[in-house]
Amino acid sequence: MTEMPLDASGAITFGRNPIDRRSEARENGAVMATALADARARAFALIADRVVLAEGSEEPTFDLATVAGLGADPAALLLLGWLPDGAPRFAARLPADPPGRVLVDLRTLAGEGTMPPELYGQLAQARSMLSWHERHGFCANCGAPTTIGAAGYRRDCAACGAQHFPRTDPVAIMLVSDGDRALLGRQARFRPGSYSCLAGFVEPGETLEAAVRRETFEEAGIRVGRVRFHASQPWPFVSSLMLGCHGEALSTEIAMDANELEDCRWFHRDEVRAMRDGTHPDGLTCPPPLAIARHLIEAWLDGRV
Amino acid sequence: MTEMPLDASGAITFGRNPIDRRSEARENGAVMATALADARARAFALIADRVVLAEGSEEPTFDLATVAGLGADPAALLLLGWLPDGAPRFAARLPADPPGRVLVDLRTLAGEGTMPPELYGQLAQARSMLSWHERHGFCANCGAPTTIGAAGYRRDCAACGAQHFPRTDPVAIMLVSDGDRALLGRQARFRPGSYSCLAGFVEPGETLEAAVRRETFEEAGIRVGRVRFHASQPWPFVSSLMLGCHGEALSTEIAMDANELEDCRWFHRDEVRAMRDGTHPDGLTCPPPLAIARHLIEAWLDGRV
Numbered sequence: 001m002t003e004m005p006l007d008a009s010g011a012i013t014f015g016r017n018p019i020d021r022r023s024e025a026r027e028n029g030a031v032m033a034t035a036l037a038d039a040r041a042r043a044f045a046l047i048a049d050r051v052v053l054a055e056g057s058e059e060p061t062f063d064l065a066t067v068a069g070l071g072a073d074p075a076a077l078l079l080l081g082w083l084p085d086g087a088p089r090f091a092a093r094l095p096a097d098p099p100g101r102v103l104v105d106l107r108t109l110a111g112e113g114t115m116p117p118e119l120y121g122q123l124a125q126a127r128s129m130l131s132w133h134e135r136h137g138f139c140a141n142c143g144a145p146t147t148i149g150a151a152g153y154r155r156d157c158a159a160c161g162a163q164h165f166p167r168t169d170p171v172a173i174m175l176v177s178d179g180d181r182a183l184l185g186r187q188a189r190f191r192p193g194s195y196s197c198l199a200g201f202v203e204p205g206e207t208l209e210a211a212v213r214r215e216t217f218e219e220a221g222i223r224v225g226r227v228r229f230h231a232s233q234p235w236p237f238v239s240s241l242m243l244g245c246h247g248e249a250l251s252t253e254i255a256m257d258a259n260e261l262e263d264c265r266w267f268h269r270d271e272v273r274a275m276r277d278g279t280h281p282d283g284l285t286c287p288p289p290l291a292i293a294r295h296l297i298e299a300w301l302d303g304r305v
Numbered sequence: 306m307t308e309m310p311l312d313a314s315g316a317i318t319f320g321r322n323p324i325d326r327r328s329e330a331r332e333n334g335a336v337m338a339t340a341l342a343d344a345r346a347r348a349f350a351l352i353a354d355r356v357v358l359a360e361g362s363e364e365p366t367f368d369l370a371t372v373a374g375l376g377a378d379p380a381a382l383l384l385l386g387w388l389p390d391g392a393p394r395f396a397a398r399l400p401a402d403p404p405g406r407v408l409v410d411l412r413t414l415a416g417e418g419t420m421p422p423e424l425y426g427q428l429a430q431a432r433s434m435l436s437w438h439e440r441h442g443f444c445a446n447c448g449a450p451t452t453i454g455a456a457g458y459r460r461d462c463a464a465c466g467a468q469h470f471p472r473t474d475p476v477a478i479m480l481v482s483d484g485d486r487a488l489l490g491r492q493a494r495f496r497p498g499s500y501s502c503l504a505g506f507v508e509p510g511e512t513l514e515a516a517v518r519r520e521t522f523e524e525a526g527i528r529v530g531r532v533r534f535h536a537s538q539p540w541p542f543v544s545s546l547m548l549g550c551h552g553e554a555l556s557t558e559i560a561m562d563a564n565e566l567e568d569c570r571w572f573h574r575d576e577v578r579a580m581r582d583g584t585h586p587d588g589l590t591c592p593p594p595l596a597i598a599r600h601l602i603e604a605w606l607d608g609r610v
Contacts, residue, residue, distance in 0.1 A: 006530055009512040017510060024523055024562055080510075125510025132509065135467070138448035140441040145448065153508075162440070166509050170475045170546050203458075204437065204471050204544050205322060205385075205430025207314040208537040218329055225311055229534035232513040239509050241475050243548075257329055 008231035008299070013110050013290045015233050017121025019081035019089055026079070026150040035079055035151075036064065040087035043067045043077060044126040047094050048134075049237060050103040051123060058115050060123060064090070070098040078129050078152030080122065091126035091152070093134065106236065111290050124236035129153075131238045132166045140164065171240045172211035173199035175296040176224055178249040182272055182300060183222060184286070185256070185264035193284045195267070195275065197293040202243070212245050220264045221255025224248065230299055233292040244292045246305045273301055313536035313604070318415050318595045320538050322426025324386035324394055331384070331455040340384055340456075341369065345392035348372045348382060349431040352399045353439075354542060355408040356428060363420050365428060369395070375403040383434050383457030385427065396431035396457070398439065411541065415595050429541035434458075436543045437471045445469065476545045477516035478504035480601040481529055483554040487577055487605060488527060489591070490561070490569035498589045500572070500580065502598040507548070517550050525569045526560025529553065535604055538597040549597045551610045578606055 009015045025031045035041060042061035045052040051060050052070065068074050072092035080089045097103060106127055110120050129152060136155055139146050144159035155164040175197050176183040184195035200215035202208055209227040216224045224247040233242040256264045267275070274280040276297060287293045299305055314320045330336045340346060347366035350357040356365050357375065373379050377397035385394045402408060411432055415425050434457060441460055444451050449464035460469040480502050481488040489500035505520035507513055514532040521529045529552040538547040561569045572580070579585040581602060592598045604610055 006518075007514045007532055009514045014510070015512050015515075017512075017515065021508065021511075021519060022523070023505075023508070023519075024564060121510060125508075128509035136445040138443060138445050140443055140445045140469075143443035143448040143450065164445075165474075165506070167472055168475055168507055168509050169470075170473055170548075200328075201470070202473055202546055203326065203328070203430075204433035204473050205319070205426060205539045205541065206326075206546075207320050207322075207539060208546065208548070209312045209314045210320075210322065213311075214326060214328070218327070227312055234510045234512060236510065241507055241511075241513065243475075243513070259329060 008295065009233060012231060012233045012292055012295050013113065014120045014124040014236065015231075016117050017125060018084055018118045019122055019125065020084070021081040023153070026153050032079055032151045035082075035088035036077070038088050041090060042087065043072070043090035043092040044123060045070055045072060045092045045094055046127055046130055047097065047103065048131070049106045049127055051106055051109060052094065052098065053102045053104055055102070058109075060115070060119060061089070067092045070101065071095050076133070076148060078126075078133070080125050080129070089122060091130050093130045111288060113289070121234070124234045127236040128168070128234070128239040129166060136164060167239055169240045170202040170208070171199055171235070171242050172202055172208055172215055172245065173197050173242050173292060173296070174212045174216060174224075174227070174245045174247045175293070175300050176216050176222060176247040176249050177300060177305070178252055178266065180269045181266040182269070182297070183216070183220060183249065183254075183264065184267055184272070185220065185261040187260070188262045191285070193282070194287065195263075195265075195284060196287045196291065197296055199242070208243050208245070212247050216247060219257050219260050221253065223250040225250045228305065230296055231292065242292045244296050246296065246300060269301065272297060276301065313600065314538060317536060317538045317597055317600050318418065319425045319429040319541065320536075321422050322430060323389055323423045324427055324430065325389065326386040328458070331458050337384055337456045340387075340393035341382070343393050346395060347392065348377070348395035348397040349428060350375055350377060350397045350399055351432055351435055352402065352408065353436070354411045354432055356411055356414060357399065357403065358407045358409055360407070363414075365420070365424060366394070372397040375406065376400050381438070381453060383431075383438070385430050385434070394427060396435050398435045416593060418594070426539070429539045432541040433473070433539070433544040434471060441469060472544055474545045475507040475513070476504055476540070476547050477507055477513055477520055477550065478502050478547050478597060478601070479517045479521060479529075479532070479550045479552045480598070480605050481521050481527060481552040481554050482605060482610070483557055483571065485574045486571040487574070487602070488521070488525060488554065488569065489572055489577070490525065490566040492565070493567045496590070498587070499592065500568075500570070500589060501592045501596065502601055504547070513548050513550070517552050521552060524562050524565050526558065528555040530555045533610065535601055536597065547597045549601050551601065551605060574606065577602060581606065
């Protein structure tokens, strides 16, 4: 299934992924065997969030014999799905840095943005799936070791019979505005001068909209009324689904949680535009296009809220 | 933090929850001790998805001495948060049916809808949190037993140091339309004659919009173009976040996945209205207000898409 950028999400880094997952086919062992035997099959090879690239290029896929040579366990390949032309795509975890190979951090690759856009979505899928397996070798229900099932989309416990599925953590990320002012904050770990949207995990028993309001109140003391969904983004550090929203402030006095944020302010639209354009007099900036926060900011600047 | 129904999500069952979670306070052991000692503290008591009710009423909370008497382990109480008046609310898992007590299935309670709306959101939070602990007594990373941390919002592994957080699974649920026709399907487990929206889990490396398109194509063979977010709903069976969307069909010929669905059809707006109103000549129906699917259908019928 070829995915066109039909919405704002498809235009955000990691948001475009041409892989046809055929989730209904995963239970069929013959499908996995056929995909493994397909001469067009290629795999992404990662160690945590570092991606192996072919020598002298940014090509991040390798034929299956090559990934086995790099040290990947052929029995632990994850079948991501198929490209539109039917070529299978796998993800492979390497146990150690292969000698003589170039590995680049996925966040760096995505920030540079020089690969074809479709590759970032595939790499996000590979990275999140591999991380899940790496952290879920045992059954949370009984403690016994688990094994890969469903072509990589399940882990099975032979001891208690539990089935475990890959985890995706929904995150509310929001640009809250009060007329011509937007609420932006910075964490101590951000680059100096960089301000971004507030964000936090959606919790059990909570709507997305309630999470937008709770996180904004907990971090900044600002009450939020109307919430509008804008776009979503897979965020593979480690396995989040960013749910980007615009929120309307109901209050204006900031009470910042200093454990979460280093600073939090209202910025006028002109100032935000200067931050976006890199022309702010104090050198303040907002996040790069890699981040959905940037797209929430751009949409607000353009009146697309 | 009092939550008003500021959006469509707040008007859906489980979507309204007045509990102030104060997530930043959970790490503070004194906060938990103070909440436990608070005379206003009350707990929901559940066994899986069955809720203990007070004798002769629909009251689902009990003081902490009573829940201990019902068999709950006082050391395993989960602090959900605080009501707007500051009264702490806990969730307690019972090891067995307490003699002489009435237990009612949460889905039944929610379907009846006779409790104050704010209670359903709290019960959803309680049920999802309790289920997560019940299924996560061991470390997925190393297999060792884990212990409760952060007032119930974390499980800690002393063996490998891993921290585990409650899981929430995002689900795409969508009403796909083609002008005056809507795509509805039924699973074999549905009540006879009942048709609903298609749905499926959002996967790692996938946007919400892409999940809407993938699930609709996999289950019904219909291509979807534009996707619009409508509302979200916590769905505590076991721990989903339903992300309700409207989608515009790009194709019309259905190719149903018979493993997933028993039937799937295009229904004209007039027919859907009759299903909603209980006046369909063949007795076909659509889901009750408990389900976000019903709200997606109502919004489409009303032109709120």
